[in-house]
Amino acid sequence: MDVIAGPGCPVCILPAAEIDEAISLALNEVTVVTFGDVIRVPGSESSLQEAKASGGDVRIVYGVGDAVRMAEKEPDKDFVFFAIGFETTAPSTAIEILNKPPQNLSFLVSHRLIPPAMELLLGVGNLHIDGFIAPGHVSTIIGMKPYEIFPNAYRMPTVIAGFEPLDVLFAISMLLQQLKDGEARLENEYKRSVTWEGNVKAQRLMEQVFSVVDGCWRGLGKLPLSALALKEEFLEYDARKKYDLQIERPRDLMPGCLCHLVMIGKIKPPECPLYMKACTPQTPKGACMVSIEGTCRIWAKHKL
Numbered sequence: 001m002d003v004i005a006g007p008g009c010p011v012c013i014l015p016a017a018e019i020d021e022a023i024s025l026a027l028n029e030v031t032v033v034t035f036g037d038v039i040r041v042p043g044s045e046s047s048l049q050e051a052k053a054s055g056g057d058v059r060i061v062y063g064v065g066d067a068v069r070m071a072e073k074e075p076d077k078d079f080v081f082f083a084i085g086f087e088t089t090a091p092s093t094a095i096e097i098l099n100k101p102p103q104n105l106s107f108l109v110s111h112r113l114i115p116p117a118m119e120l121l122l123g124v125g126n127l128h129i130d131g132f133i134a135p136g137h138v139s140t141i142i143g144m145k146p147y148e149i150f151p152n153a154y155r156m157p158t159v160i161a162g163f164e165p166l167d168v169l170f171a172i173s174m175l176l177q178q179l180k181d182g183e184a185r186l187e188n189e190y191k192r193s194v195t196w197e198g199n200v201k202a203q204r205l206m207e208q209v210f211s212v213v214d215g216c217w218r219g220l221g222k223l224p225l226s227a228l229a230l231k232e233e234f235l236e237y238d239a240r241k242k243y244d245l246q247i248e249r250p251r252d253l254m255p256g257c258l259c260h261l262v263m264i265g266k267i268k269p270p271e272c273p274l275y276m277k278a279c280t281p282q283t284p285k286g287a288c289m290v291s292i293e294g295t296c297r298i299w300a301k302h303k304l
Helices: 016-026 048-053 064-073 090-098 114-121 136-142 149-154 165-181 200-209 232-237 259-263 295-302
Strands: 031-034 058-060 079-085 105-111 132-135 158-161 186-188 210-217 221-230
Touching: 016 031, 016 048, 016 079, 016 105, 031 048, 031 064, 048 058, 064 079, 064 090, 064 105, 079 090, 090 105, 090 200, 105 221, 105 232, 114 132, 114 136, 114 149, 114 221, 132 136, 132 165, 136 158, 136 200, 158 165, 200 210, 221 232, 259 295
Parallel strands: 031 058, 031 079, 079 105, 132 158, 158 186
Antiparallel strands: 210 221
16 A cells, blocks of 8 residues: 655745746835745746845745734835645634734735645556545644545545654554445544534634635646635735736746646656656755655655
């Protein structure tokens, strides 16, 4: 039995076009603020790290609140928070926008939603899936209900799991039991954090601030209703509108990079011709090697 990491790394699925947007801002006297593992992600031609080396103002923070405080301390500068992540981090972005941040701070929103990507995987040809282990951190926010479709409509065993080794092993055991029984159920291994309804307050924050729209995922293409965008009443904080960002002909993949196949489980990292040759943790060419959560980076670290 293989346990394969799917497109569950928020850094890995960032499309090059959105990295290019952040780079464009940084090189045009806008201070771009984001998480540390984002700055090395390759865009079409370069990364935020390279933009910083070229004189762009790129700063690393632990959360959106840090970006708000920076903007308050430096009112003469323009700041943009590059808001990435799944349903886990989106509520933090939402609450800061509802709190009316300083006018010199806007948001480059790149939040994505997990269930649409899971559903897409079930339609990929020549990809056999026996069951899903759903992510505990996302499920803490959205609850169990959004996963009902997988056992009910697709007959796909689904278990929500935590992150400790025993959590994962127990989730695998639960999936194997379902397969042995010839059944497809939605089960919750992560009961200490995940409830049926999830974090209702966080869900309401997201509903207040964001609309659900189609979104591009690196390696997967455009997924219907899989991304978040600011609602019309909050467009004054939308960096894309404020700076009229226009990216022409973005390129998601470096020549020879097979990250898109790694992310959907069609190949394993060593099957990519760049793996541990041109593409290493020190010189990443693909998004899967950049983040500590990326499949190629994990394989490289543990020498799998």
